[in-house]
Amino acid sequence: QQAIVVAIDGPSGSGKSSVSRMVAQRLGLAFLDTGAMYRAATWWCLEQGVPLTDTEAVAAVVRELPLAVGVDPAGPTVHVGGTDVGEAIRTTAISSAVSAVATNLEVRAELGRLQREAIAAERVPQSFSHGRGIVAEGRDITTVIAPDADVRILLTASEEARLARRAKEVHGSADAEAVQATRDQVLRRDKDDSTVSTFHVAADGVVTVDSSDLDLEQTVQAVLDVVAQVT
Numbered sequence: 001q002q003a004i005v006v007a008i009d010g011p012s013g014s015g016k017s018s019v020s021r022m023v024a025q026r027l028g029l030a031f032l033d034t035g036a037m038y039r040a041a042t043w044w045c046l047e048q049g050v051p052l053t054d055t056e057a058v059a060a061v062v063r064e065l066p067l068a069v070g071v072d073p074a075g076p077t078v079h080v081g082g083t084d085v086g087e088a089i090r091t092t093a094i095s096s097a098v099s100a101v102a103t104n105l106e107v108r109a110e111l112g113r114l115q116r117e118a119i120a121a122e123r124v125p126q127s128f129s130h131g132r133g134i135v136a137e138g139r140d141i142t143t144v145i146a147p148d149a150d151v152r153i154l155l156t157a158s159e160e161a162r163l164a165r166r167a168k169e170v171h172g173s174a175d176a177e178a179v180q181a182t183r184d185q186v187l188r189r190d191k192d193d194s195t196v197s198t199f200h201v202a203a204d205g206v207v208t209v210d211s212s213d214l215d216l217e218q219t220v221q222a223v224l225d226v227v228a229q230v231t
């Protein structure tokens, strides 16, 4: 059986990570969260005391990043130098700082190289882990990292839906106050990230799945439908 590559891009709050992970699980594929890699690089820079505005220093530190990512969708892992940073990379401090690192072109080249390697490893049938393929999600997977993927999807959601989801995630509620508290952070990260790629618009050949009016399960199903059409 041919190994398949499913590339999924989208903004924060589109449900991209949960959806991609569940799709990988259902299809028995590996799962790569590339955002976690940018977050781990950011964590490492802060840990090393590197000023994020010093692009040269950040690039130098990330070139030596001792990163290990586990691609099992049942429990994806991220280790830096043997330390499990799975939780540490999800803090607000990292979320606010990550764009500064992710817009560094040398960082993108380095992490992009690691991402291509991780995808290629799963493309080889009978490789060390799954060997049947991989779902890779991020901002530039459909366009830059795996433009030749078998399935390419842009997962979008209205700003309103994205803010409500993020508010629920962070504050446990999507009432007006929680949404307001989330708004600044989400919109600022959107703006900072927009220099990375135009991930709000589907590139040629990329299928858009709009999750605004879908719950998690329905979104997973919509993505599985797209995969089924292509494979």
Ligand code: C5P
Binding pocket: 012, 034, 035, 036, 038, 039, 098, 099, 102, 103, 137, 138, 139, 140, 141, 189, 193, 196
């Ligand atoms: O997906 P997540 O919100 O965890 O991504 C964290 C950050 O990593 C994004 O805000 C973006 O700055 C960066 N990123 C990126 N390219 C990717 C994935 C994530 O620049 N492929």
